Amino acid sequence: MMTATRALAVAALALVTASPAWAQADVSEKFSKTVHLDENGTFDLTNISGNITVTGGSGRDVTIEAIKRVQRPRENAARLLLQMIDIQVVEQANRVEVRTIYPRPRNFPGSVEFTVALPEDVNVTLKTVTGNIRATNIKGELRADVVIGNITATGAKKLEALKCVTGDVEIVDAAADDPVTASTVSGGITVRGLRARAIQLNSVSGNIRVDDSQIERMMAKAVQGNLDFAGELSRNGRYELVSHSGDIKLQLAGNTGFEVQANSFSGTVRSDFAVNRRAAAGAEGRGGVGIPPDARAVRGAFGDASAMLMLRAFSGNIAIARR
Numbered sequence: 001m002m003t004a005t006r007a008l009a010v011a012a013l014a015l016v017t018a019s020p021a022w023a024q025a026d027v028s029e030k031f032s033k034t035v036h037l038d039e040n041g042t043f044d045l046t047n048i049s050g051n052i053t054v055t056g057g058s059g060r061d062v063t064i065e066a067i068k069r070v071q072r073p074r075e076n077a078a079r080l081l082l083q084m085i086d087i088q089v090v091e092q093a094n095r096v097e098v099r100t101i102y103p104r105p106r107n108f109p110g111s112v113e114f115t116v117a118l119p120e121d122v123n124v125t126l127k128t129v130t131g132n133i134r135a136t137n138i139k140g141e142l143r144a145d146v147v148i149g150n151i152t153a154t155g156a157k158k159l160e161a162l163k164c165v166t167g168d169v170e171i172v173d174a175a176a177d178d179p180v181t182a183s184t185v186s187g188g189i190t191v192r193g194l195r196a197r198a199i200q201l202n203s204v205s206g207n208i209r210v211d212d213s214q215i216e217r218m219m220a221k222a223v224q225g226n227l228d229f230a231g232e233l234s235r236n237g238r239y240e241l242v243s244h245s246g247d248i249k250l251q252l253a254g255n256t257g258f259e260v261q262a263n264s265f266s267g268t269v270r271s272d273f274a275v276n277r278r279a280a281a282g283a284e285g286r287g288g289v290g291i292p293p294d295a296r297a298v299r300g301a302f303g304d305a306s307a308m309l310m311l312r313a314f315s316g317n318i319a320i321a322r323r
Helices: 004-017 075-082
Strands: 025-036 042-046 052-057 061-072 086-092 095-101 110-119 123-130 133-136 141-148 151-154 158-166 169-172 180-186 189-192 195-205 208-211 214-224 227-232 238-245 248-253 258-264 269-271 297-302 307-313 318-322
Touching: 025 075, 025 086, 042 052, 042 110, 052 123, 061 075, 061 086, 123 133, 133 141, 141 151, 151 158, 158 169, 169 180, 180 189, 189 195, 195 208, 208 214, 214 227, 227 238, 238 248, 248 307, 258 269, 258 318, 269 297, 307 318
Parallel strands: 042 095, 042 123, 052 110, 052 133, 123 141, 133 151, 141 158, 151 169, 158 180, 169 189, 180 195, 189 208, 195 214, 208 227, 214 238, 227 248, 238 307, 248 318, 258 307, 269 318
Antiparallel strands: 025 061, 061 110, 086 095, 258 297
């Protein structure tokens, strides 16, 4: 007769070795294809679910590596569904289009992860519904669009537009001659080391931060989030920062002069710079040097006033500090 202790041991072993009802079979399949693009060609990739990583380099070949993956309770069912995912690569005149085709319904339990190496001068457009997008060393035009996921662009030289619905946007050591746009509905935006003539940054719910960037025209708007700028102003540059519910802070390096128009409905405005305040139209005797500690609106100039600052907050403070 089995003792009580031995019976407990056998039962415990059975629990450990038994497959739980929620266990998922994870099946995958690799995809690989190499195509050619001449100088200044175009690469366009559209995915539905899965991360996309694209890196620019030398040569004229485009190497497309992908992993198709499906998770289901039964392995046979997972393999059957895996075969329903189709990766189509279409070559046209100096243009390559990659499309991931999923069967319906829209909640199909599969994903495709792409890793692409291509010539650095290629114009690149990347789209996915769910997944992160990472683009590195793209010297041609770069556009990226994701619904749920993050976008990171590093070393781009002709940055065009980055758009998220739910996710963060990060721009590092990039450049652009044409106006750049970066936006997210729920997420933050971080910009470091950007050289651009103009950029527009928009976040509904998230912070926006710009560090050590050379920008001539900047528009940054956040509904619920802080706005931070740290670095030097460009001479004759124009910077407009607007936040409904959040603080605005500028940490300025260098000696570039600026004219400032700053106001907060329920916050305060302060400056580490000796701003020569100007009286508002129709008001006399309100000019002077310096900003009162409880000021909510300031209009004035520092130095040669070569740059223009337009700062507006509804329920937040505004600060102009020395870096």
